[in-house]
Amino acid sequence: MLEKYGHGGDLRSASELFGIAEGELLDYSSNMNPHGPPASFKTIIERYWHDIIHYPDPVQRDVIAAIASRHQLAHEQIIVGNGAAELIDLVVRYIKPSKAAIIVPSFVEYEQAIVKAGCELVTIETSEATQFMPTREQLSRVIDECSPLLYLLGYPNNPTGTLLPIEQLLKLLDSGAYVVVDEAFLDFHPDEDRLTMFQWLNRYERLFVIRSMTKFYAIPGIRLGYMAGANQHIQAMKQLQSPWSVNSLAQKLGAAAFDETAYIAKTKAWLVEEISWLTGELEQLGLQPHRTVTNYMLVRLTEQINVNSKQLQQEMGMYGVLIRDASTFRGLTDRYIRLAIKDRTSNKKLLHILEQILKRHRREGWQG
Ligand SMILES: Cc1ncc(COP(=O)(O)O)c(C=O)c1O
Structure with missing residues (x-):
C-alpha cells in the first residue's frame, strides 16, 4: 500500500512498488497546486547558494512581517514552523489537554498528535448521510457529555473537502475549549478572506x-x-520549538509568496472551473465525487463498480497514476478514494486511465 508511512505523496515507495521512475509518476495522492511554485521562487533558490553558509534568522523577521501584513496580525501573534505539521504537533504538546476532539474522518496527524501527547481522544463521527458534517445536536452532545478541552479541526477538512460553518466553530469556542483550526487548504478558496478564522483571534484567546x-x-x-494565536500562548510555544526549525530558504520563499498576486489569482480561478468540470466527468464514469471547496475530492466507488479502493490504487499505480486509498482514514471504508485536482491535461489522463480500469470492473446492468 502507498500510505505505509501514513500519507499520500510518497513517490519513493510508489516507485519501488510499481517499478516506475519517480519522475514518471502522476501523483493524485497528495494535493499540490498543479501550476508548480511561482517563477520568482526559482530565482530566489538560485541566489540562495550564497546564503547556505549562514544560520537562518532565528526569529524569522522577514517572513513574520509578510504574514502579519497579509492577515493584519501583530508580529507577536505569529509563530512559523517547519510545515503546518510541526505546528499541529507543537500546539497539542503545549496545551496538553486531558481530552481532545477531532472530526472523523480527518487528517491523520490530528489523531497522532493527540495520542502522542498522551491525551484522551474524542471522535465526532460523520458520514455521507450528513455530507460529512457534524450536526448541531451532535456538537452540543459532545460539549455537554465529553467536554473536550481542545478541538483540532480541518477547515476545510481533509479528506472530505468540507467547510464547517463559522457558527459551529464559534459554538465550540464559546464552550470555553481551545479550538485549533487547520486552514492548510483555505488559501485555495476564492472567499478565503471572508472565511478565515484569523478575524476571530482578537475575540477568542483560546483560538x-x-x-x-x-x-x-x-x-x-x-x-x-505558520500559526497565529494569543500573544502569550504563541510566545510560550516558541520556547518549546527547536532552534532554527525554519531554514533560511523556507523563510525567503515565505517572505516573497504573498507578493505573487497574479499567480494567486490564476490558481483560485483555475480551481473553481476545474472542480466543476472534474466533478461532471467523474460522475459520467459512475463515480460519486463528494462536493468540495478545495483542491481534492473524496470520491465514492458506487455500487456499479466492482473494485475496492486498494485494488483500484494498485491498478492505477501500474499505469503510473497514484491515488489515495481513503480507507486508511479512520471512519471511511474501502469504497472511498481521494483525488487531487490538477491541470486539465493531467485530469484528462487520470480520467482516461480510470475509464479503462473501471470498464473491467463494471457490474452488469450499468448504462453509463
Ligand atoms: C489538512 C492538512 N493539514 C496540514 C498538513 C501538513 O502540511 P505541511 O506540509 O505544511 O506540513 C497537511 C498535509 O497533507 C494536511 O493535509
Missing part, C-alpha cells in the same frame, strides 16, 4: 489558526507553515 504554505505554493519539499 489558534494554522496555515501551510506547502500546498498552495507547491513547495512540500521545503516545509513551511
Whole structure:
C-alpha cells in the first residue's frame, strides 16, 4: 500500500512498488497546486547558494512581517514552523489537554498528535448521510457529555473537502475549549478572506489558526507553515520549538509568496472551473465525487463498480497514476478514494486511465 508511512505523496515507495521512475509518476495522492511554485521562487533558490553558509534568522523577521501584513496580525501573534505539521504537533504538546476532539474522518496527524501527547481522544463521527458534517445536536452532545478541552479541526477538512460553518466553530469556542483550526487548504478558496478564522483571534484567546504554505505554493519539499494565536500562548510555544526549525530558504520563499498576486489569482480561478468540470466527468464514469471547496475530492466507488479502493490504487499505480486509498482514514471504508485536482491535461489522463480500469470492473446492468 502507498500510505505505509501514513500519507499520500510518497513517490519513493510508489516507485519501488510499481517499478516506475519517480519522475514518471502522476501523483493524485497528495494535493499540490498543479501550476508548480511561482517563477520568482526559482530565482530566489538560485541566489540562495550564497546564503547556505549562514544560520537562518532565528526569529524569522522577514517572513513574520509578510504574514502579519497579509492577515493584519501583530508580529507577536505569529509563530512559523517547519510545515503546518510541526505546528499541529507543537500546539497539542503545549496545551496538553486531558481530552481532545477531532472530526472523523480527518487528517491523520490530528489523531497522532493527540495520542502522542498522551491525551484522551474524542471522535465526532460523520458520514455521507450528513455530507460529512457534524450536526448541531451532535456538537452540543459532545460539549455537554465529553467536554473536550481542545478541538483540532480541518477547515476545510481533509479528506472530505468540507467547510464547517463559522457558527459551529464559534459554538465550540464559546464552550470555553481551545479550538485549533487547520486552514492548510483555505488559501485555495476564492472567499478565503471572508472565511478565515484569523478575524476571530482578537475575540477568542483560546483560538489558534494554522496555515501551510506547502500546498498552495507547491513547495512540500521545503516545509513551511505558520500559526497565529494569543500573544502569550504563541510566545510560550516558541520556547518549546527547536532552534532554527525554519531554514533560511523556507523563510525567503515565505517572505516573497504573498507578493505573487497574479499567480494567486490564476490558481483560485483555475480551481473553481476545474472542480466543476472534474466533478461532471467523474460522475459520467459512475463515480460519486463528494462536493468540495478545495483542491481534492473524496470520491465514492458506487455500487456499479466492482473494485475496492486498494485494488483500484494498485491498478492505477501500474499505469503510473497514484491515488489515495481513503480507507486508511479512520471512519471511511474501502469504497472511498481521494483525488487531487490538477491541470486539465493531467485530469484528462487520470480520467482516461480510470475509464479503462473501471470498464473491467463494471457490474452488469450499468448504462453509463
Ligand atoms: C489538512 C492538512 N493539514 C496540514 C498538513 C501538513 O502540511 P505541511 O506540509 O505544511 O506540513 C497537511 C498535509 O497533507 C494536511 O493535509
